[in-house]
Every structure is written in structure tokens, then in C-alpha cells.
Amino acid sequence: MILTVDVGNTQIKAAVFEGDTILERFVFDKKALEKKIEKILEKFETIAHLVVSSVAYVEKQSFLAFEDKVKVHFVSNEDSFPFSNNYGTPKTLGIDRMVLAAGATLLYPNQNRLIIDAGTCVTYDFVDENNVYQGGAIAPGLRLRYESLNQFTAKLPLLTLQSPESYIGKSTAESIHSGVVNGLVYEIDGFIDEYKAACTKIIIILTGGDADFLAKRLKNTIFANSNFLLESLSQTFQYKIKND
Incomplete structure (x- = not known):
């Protein structure tokens, strides 16, 4: 399973994927980030990857705190893209x-x-x-x-x-x-x-x-x-x- 997280200017959106299928979608404020991620990982215990895209400032440590449970990936301009x-x-x-x-x-x-x-x-x-x-x-x-x-x-x-x-x-x-x-x-x-x-x-x-x-x-x-x-x-x- 993959947990994708989009940190936007106003809110944070996240979704749990099994293959290409969304199992559940979430929307929450930046203040609730760590608690919400923790609850999602508790609910979906087989999540292996946490994939983050951010256009707003959020401490990377807020995500890296879960490295003992999942592999954390920050999407950046240096990654491979299909274009x-x-x-x-x-x-x-x-x-x-x-x-x-x-x-x-x-x-x-x-x-x-x-x-x-x-x-x-x-x-x-x-x-x-x-x-x-x-x-x-x-x-x-x-x-x-x-x-x-x-x-x-x-x-x-x-x-x-x-x-x-x-x-x-x-x-x-x-x-x-x-x-x-x-x-x-x-x-x-x-x-x-x-x-x-x-x-x-x-x-x-x-x-x-x-x-x-x-x-x-x-x-x-x-x-x-x-x-x-x-x-x-x-x-x-x-x-x-x-x-x-």
C-alpha cells in the first residue's frame, strides 16, 4: 500500500492506495498532520511507502518521524519524470x-x-x-x-x-x-x-x-x-x- 500526501497552500490532502485504487481519502489542517498520519498508519497497517509532495512549508521531520514504520519519499524536481x-x-x-x-x-x-x-x-x-x-x-x-x-x-x-x-x-x-x-x-x-x-x-x-x-x-x-x-x-x- 502507498499513502500519498499533498501539502497545499490551504489544506493537506492524503489518500491510501492499493495498486491504482483509492481506499480512503483524507483532508486536514497542517496542525493535525502528525496525529492524522499516525491514525492512518494505524488503520492501514500494510502501508509500506509514504509519498509526499509539498508546495507549502512543513517540517520534513513531521514525516520523517514515521520512518520506523514506513519508507518516506519526498517528491522533488530531481526525481525521474515521464516528460x-x-x-x-x-x-x-x-x-x-x-x-x-x-x-x-x-x-x-x-x-x-x-x-x-x-x-x-x-x-x-x-x-x-x-x-x-x-x-x-x-x-x-x-x-x-x-x-x-x-x-x-x-x-x-x-x-x-x-x-x-x-x-x-x-x-x-x-x-x-x-x-x-x-x-x-x-x-x-x-x-x-x-x-x-x-x-x-x-x-x-x-x-x-x-x-x-x-x-x-x-x-x-x-x-x-x-x-x-x-x-x-x-x-x-x-x-x-x-x-x-
Whole structure:
């Protein structure tokens, strides 16, 4: 068994895998990290590997404390990946984006792939049909858009995510919801249209915490999978074991 852990900007997500099947998924705060990992290992006693991907600062010792129970692996830019990297500044490419690109490359061979991760930030990552990572884009996610309107203006309130009834807001609150939600939907659809115009055959993967909320609002056909990063972590680790 493999336990994959994704340390994100907002939360920690984890999943237990038996082969390619998720047995159970977990979401928790950074403060609960060690206690939660301990409980997972107690519940699934045959976990042999703990695979960690992190874009936020968490002490490695929090994971290394379990070395007496499992083998701990930190995924890094130095690992083996199933694509070549054409990014202009490869060492600055986030490990989460690399893992997503790896998962898409392994799952959808010989295709152009656009992976959209809708979380705290929205990242767009493109791997072409020749397995070359070409780059992408980074934009604020839904929560950041709501927070920025409140923090950088004098009077706009801080709202929580809500589906707008119309693109025409009839109040300040409705206008904010329309601008935040519809604005991001139009952005994502716009990016997809650009990639579709440039590529004859492309698979679109939408993942991240807001994937399910956004998926039903997009006009483009996509493959939505909120667990894709955790699945890609497992696939990337298995690829590394076979190729190192």
C-alpha cells in the first residue's frame, strides 16, 4: 500500500492506495498532520511507502518521524519524470505542477494534455503529444478573488463562495459573486478555447478543490477529477521506482 500526501497552500490532502485504487481519502489542517498520519498508519497497517509532495512549508521531520514504520519519499524536481521539461526556469516549476503533468502523461499517452488545477491558485499546465512540458499559466483561485476584493478596497465585503443567479448582479453581493465565479469560468473556457485552436487532439483535465463546482459551469467538455493530484502522486512514485 502507498499513502500519498499533498501539502497545499490551504489544506493537506492524503489518500491510501492499493495498486491504482483509492481506499480512503483524507483532508486536514497542517496542525493535525502528525496525529492524522499516525491514525492512518494505524488503520492501514500494510502501508509500506509514504509519498509526499509539498508546495507549502512543513517540517520534513513531521514525516520523517514515521520512518520506523514506513519508507518516506519526498517528491522533488530531481526525481525521474515521464516528460522532458521545456520550462524556461525549470527549477522554479512547482512540484505540484510537475506531478500533475506526470500523471497526465502516464494516463493519456500520445496526446496533448492541458491540466487545470483549481485551488488556492488556478494553474494551467500543458504537456504536448511528444511528452514535452511546455509551460502554462498561474492565476488567483476563487477564494483569493473574494479575499482580494475585500482586502484591497475600502467597502467591499468578504463573501464566501456562492453560485451567481445571473451574470447581471442586482446588488453589491450579487455583483461580486458574478464577477468572481463567472470571471473565472470565462477565463478557464477562454484558455481551453485557445489550446483547442492550437492543438488538433487534446485532453482537458480539471482538478483541485474547486473542480466540481466549476466543472458544471464550463461550456467546454472536460475530464473533472478532484483526486487527480493524489492519483498522479501515486503514479509518479511508481514510475520513479521502475526507472531509477
